[in-house]
Structure formats: C-alpha cells, structure tokens
Amino acid sequence: MAELSGKYLVGVYDDDDTVLHAVPKLRKAGVKIKEVYSPFPIHGLDEALGHPRTRIGIAAFMFGVTGCCAVLTLMIWTMGYDWPMIIGGKDPISIPNYIPITFEGTVLFTAFGMVTTFLISNGLGPGSHFHPRFDVRATDNKFIMAIDMSRNSMSEEEISRALKDSGAEEVNIKQF
Amino acid sequence: MHVTSPVREPLIQGGKTYADVTEDICRHVEAAPTKEWKIAFGLSLIVLAYGSVCLAWTWWEGLGVWGLNKTVGWAWDITNFVWWVGIGHAGTLISAILLLFRQKWRTSINRAAEAMTIFAVICAASFILMHMGRPWMAYWALPLPNAFGSLWVNFNSPLVWDVFAISTYFSVSLVFWYIGLIPDLATIRDRATSKVSKFMYGTFAMGWDGSAKTWARYEYISLILAGLSTPLVLSVHTIVSMDFATSVIPGWHTTIFPPYFVAGAIFSGFAMVQNLMLITRVVYKLEDYITLEHIETMNKVITLTGSVVGVAYITEFFIAWYGGVEYEYYAFFNRMTGPYWWAYWAMMTCNVISPQLFWSRKLRRSISFTFFISVIVNIGMWFERFVIIVTSLHRDYIPSSWTMFSPTRYDIGDYIFSFGLFFTLFLLFSKYLPVVNMAEVKAVLRSTSAQLPAKIAGVAKVRQRGTAEPAYNKDQE
Numbered sequence: 001m002a003e004l005s006g007k008y009l010v011g012v013y014d015d016d017d018t019v020l021h022a023v024p025k026l027r028k029a030g031v032k033i034k035e036v037y038s039p040f041p042i043h044g045l046d047e048a049l050g051h052p053r054t055r056i057g058i059a060a061f062m063f064g065v066t067g068c069c070a071v072l073t074l075m076i077w078t079m080g081y082d083w084p085m086i087i088g089g090k091d092p093i094s095i096p097n098y099i100p101i102t103f104e105g106t107v108l109f110t111a112f113g114m115v116t117t118f119l120i121s122n123g124l125g126p127g128s129h130f131h132p133r134f135d136v137r138a139t140d141n142k143f144i145m146a147i148d149m150s151r152n153s154m155s156e157e158e159i160s161r162a163l164k165d166s167g168a169e170e171v172n173i174k175q176f
Numbered sequence: 177m178h179v180t181s182p183v184r185e186p187l188i189q190g191g192k193t194y195a196d197v198t199e200d201i202c203r204h205v206e207a208a209p210t211k212e213w214k215i216a217f218g219l220s221l222i223v224l225a226y227g228s229v230c231l232a233w234t235w236w237e238g239l240g241v242w243g244l245n246k247t248v249g250w251a252w253d254i255t256n257f258v259w260w261v262g263i264g265h266a267g268t269l270i271s272a273i274l275l276l277f278r279q280k281w282r283t284s285i286n287r288a289a290e291a292m293t294i295f296a297v298i299c300a301a302s303f304i305l306m307h308m309g310r311p312w313m314a315y316w317a318l319p320l321p322n323a324f325g326s327l328w329v330n331f332n333s334p335l336v337w338d339v340f341a342i343s344t345y346f347s348v349s350l351v352f353w354y355i356g357l358i359p360d361l362a363t364i365r366d367r368a369t370s371k372v373s374k375f376m377y378g379t380f381a382m383g384w385d386g387s388a389k390t391w392a393r394y395e396y397i398s399l400i401l402a403g404l405s406t407p408l409v410l411s412v413h414t415i416v417s418m419d420f421a422t423s424v425i426p427g428w429h430t431t432i433f434p435p436y437f438v439a440g441a442i443f444s445g446f447a448m449v450q451n452l453m454l455i456t457r458v459v460y461k462l463e464d465y466i467t468l469e470h471i472e473t474m475n476k477v478i479t480l481t482g483s484v485v486g487v488a489y490i491t492e493f494f495i496a497w498y499g500g501v502e503y504e505y506y507a508f509f510n511r512m513t514g515p516y517w518w519a520y521w522a523m524m525t526c527n528v529i530s531p532q533l534f535w536s537r538k539l540r541r542s543i544s545f546t547f548f549i550s551v552i553v554n555i556g557m558w559f560e561r562f563v564i565i566v567t568s569l570h571r572d573y574i575p576s577s578w579t580m581f582s583p584t585r586y587d588i589g590d591y592i593f594s595f596g597l598f599f600t601l602f603l604l605f606s607k608y609l610p611v612v613n614m615a616e617v618k619a620v621l622r623s624t625s626a627q628l629p630a631k632i633a634g635v636a637k638v639r640q641r642g643t644a645e646p647a648y649n650k651d652q653e
Binding site: 051074087088119 | 363367379396408615
C-alpha cells in the first residue's frame, strides 16, 4: 500500500450491490474515484473502476517455464554429465522418469513466484501495517470509497452530494 | 443477479449479516482460552511429550528399537506416513478442486481443512525423518553440491520423487493457506485492542487494505493456485503410490495404485475433516456456518470415494487372478486368508461396507453416526496401508524368509507422537486464527443465507424459507 497524503473524501456504503452500482454513476458524473475497499471481493468492481486487467497470470506462466527448465536442466546435467550412474538398469537420462520432479518443480516455481509478485505488486509485506487506512470497517462490514480531492476538480459539496445520492450512508473527510 | 435456490438448503443459517459473520468468527480468537480448550491442549501436550520421549529414544538407540526385521523392512513408519499424507489431501481437495468447481459449500470448511492438510503433512514428514534413522542426514535426500564429488541424488528413484512431491506439496499448501488467511488477519488486526495482538496480527496481515485492485489480484492468484494445487494433490499421492508401484514386490507393482491411492487419500481425509469439524462447530458455536448440509455433502463424498476404493480392491483381486502370475495371485490370496486375514477384513469392513450406510439420508444427517463412521473410516484406511505394506513383505519369494511383524512400544509411541503433534498444532490454530474463512463466507452470504436480511438482500421484506415469498431477488437498478 502506497503512502497516503493530502485530503480525501470517504464514502461509506453498507451494501456491496449499492457500491457496485454507485461506481459507474459517480464516474459518469465526473468524480474520479481513487479506490474502493471492501471486506470481500466484489465481482465486476475492478472493471467498473476502470482498473486494467491484472497481468499476474503472465508472470505466473513465466515462473512456471523457468521452473520447468531449471529442474530439467539440473536433472539432465547431474544424471547425464556430472556423475552418470546406472542404478537398477535405468538410463541416466530418462525423460519419463524426470516427469514427476519436473512437474513438482514447475508448480513450486509458479506458486512461489506468483505469490511473491502478488505481494510486491500490492505493496504487502511485513512492516506495511503501520500505514494509515481510510476506515477500519472496510475489513468488517462496510464498503469504503476513497476520493482524492487533489485529483478532482469538483468541489467538496458536489462530490459529497453525489456520494449521498449514490447510496453512501456516511461521507467523512480524512486528512493525511 | 442474486438467486437463492428454493430447493437447496441454505449454507449459512440464522439470518446473518456481514457484521455477524465477523463477530461470530472473531469471538473465539479474541476471547481468553476456555477451560475445555486448556484441558484439550494439556492432553495433547502430554501425548506429544510421551511421543517425543519415544522418538528421542528411537533416534538415540537407532531403528533397531522398532519391530522391523530383514523381511519386513517397512511397516508402521511408512504406513503412518502414507496415512497422514492421505489425510492431508482432503484439505487441498476442499480448497482447490471445489474452488475450480465453484462449489459454495467449501467456504465454511476450507480454512480448517487446509490447516489440517498442513499439520497432517508435517506429521507425515516426521515419519519420513524417523524412518531415515539418522535424521541429521536428511538433507542428503536433496540435490545439494557436496564434498563427495559432487555425488547427486538418484533422480530415477521414486523415493527422490517423493521428497520433491511432499516438500512441494507442503510449501504450496502453506502458501495457499496463508494467502487465504491474510484478509481475515486484517479483520482481526482492525478489531484488536491489545498492543501485542495488534502487532502480531498486523505483522502477519502485511498491510492488507481490501482495495478492489488487491481483491481482483487475490481472486486471480487464488484461482491459479487452485489450478496448480489440483494436479499437485493428485500427483503427490500418485508419487507416493509409485514408491510401491515401481518396485517388483508382488502385491505392490500394480498399475491401479495411483488412482486407487488418490481415492483412498480423499476418503480418509474427508473422514478426518468430519471428525475435526464436528468438534469445532460445537466448541466454537459455529453450527450456523458448518451446517447439516455441509456434513451431509461431505458424507456423500465419503460414500463416493469409499465406493471407488472398494472397486479398486476388487479390481486388484480380479487382475491378480486374471493376470496368471502365481506370485501375485498368492500375495492377494494370502492377504485374505493368511496370517494377517484380520487386518484385511478389518480394512474391507471399515472402508467398503461402513460408508455404504450413508445411502440412508437419516444416517447421513446424524451427527453422532457421522462421527462414528469417520473414526471407523480412518481406522480402515490405516489398515489398508498396513495391509498393502506388511502383508506384501512378510512372505518373501523364499519360504525360509517368511516372517511376521509385531510393533514394539516404540513403533506405537512414534505413532502417538504424530497424534500429539497434530492435535497440538490444530488446537493452537483453532484458538489463534479464524477457523472459518470470513471473507469467503461473506462473499457467498447473499446467495446462501437462510433468511436474507432486508438490507443485504435489497428487498423490502425478509424472505423466510418455506414461505410463498419469491425465491428471486432482482438487483436494484
């Protein structure tokens, strides 16, 4: 989570449907929404906010390919070239025998690479918990919409009214 | 559009709101440990301590203290290992495979089931270390550069595949579980009152804020992790079965082993999930979240996998006869009628016959009967592994090598150790972490709640089940 600074208007909603329908309404009215915080994932919210589709899947695939190649290389080099051993009459380089470990290696690299990417891209990590938040109820039962005043040309009253009209039950001001 | 099925029973009962979910599930985390919990934890620690003494002696003295002999070189150690790994598989099945199948009933039980997976795999790994005899050399199983030349591990050996499979399975399960925990840890962090819990939960929640972008990525990686875990869970027990199947021992080298082991794993794992859930829901008053519907659904899975296992037993027998290999035929005939006949028939009774009782809806929905059958299934699956390992080994090709295996107090003590370890870890988890995934339950609350509170449902009235109210709640436009 990036550091916050400046003045924000914080709309508090108590229903996921209301907030999901409020976002396009507010954007149409010209309000620039910074982000919506919710206690659980709301399908379609990121598209409504205009967030680009996440590319973490591509990263995951790359990690998987890396893992697959790394593990295969390790096995072929150790068994075939560095110290070839024939045990139980099996060929030193035998791809069918390498399939299980190649698969496990691919899964391991993909999972760890992807999760690390996820944490870094969201700014999650030990020590991040000292960041201030807009409203602690976002992890309980409220849906919080944050609007950065420095990025909006509309006045505070106009935005506040628009938030109320779209179903917000409270509008608070947060200064960082 | 949100649709509540008029046919299916609701998964979350009691007309919960989002705040209720948070409150109900955080309650036990925030409260001081109850007397029952302390007693249970104390007993677990006593069991663990006794097991640790046995284990320490096993390692100090060497594996000679076990009942193994020249003919039966694997017995309780590998039996327990396979049994624990099998138990672990149900957690991954619930969290990953059911996520891919979009099954909403997984949300109430996946957290505890995944925790069970992790602890079961730790217990399984402890048996791997035990049966090495020299656990301080355990790293020899990894392909590390060394001063022997470098002397690498034999990548053609199924035992090395196993090392990779179990360690990958453990790490990926741990990551999957932890990623799922982060939003809930953030909830507890934001409710925490004491400095210590604020700091601890805050550290582990890693600054989670629940923004739409984070949730979108979270859902995406959950789906990919589920997609990875699904083949992973199948591959792990496949590789465990290959420890046996790629050998030349009659009774072991059969091609049916991989699917048969996987079905057996899910079977015993679900039984253990039932045991833990039936206790957890009462102790933490989560009857509204883990309902009879969940218990019944899991019983159906137990019946299905139990039937698959039963078919596998019969297929093994048929092929042993049909294959015309006399050693193979003898191995199976000996299982049924030889000196270990009692173990074989215990396995048959527990695994094949007992789950069939769940065809009766009344029994399927009876809590005490479910608990009883789950224990029986776990005993049966332990016997299955014992039968596969010991009865196949105890009769060699040379009759002069024929022998019997009897466990010593250290075999039993090391098994007790794993129970102590498992329950100690599970009790710690159930006290300090939310046993139900709050974020996921909230996400399915709208479509599965018994009584949709007017506010959540977006309709003017509270819809009671069984009334003539419409079952469809259209989105407000």
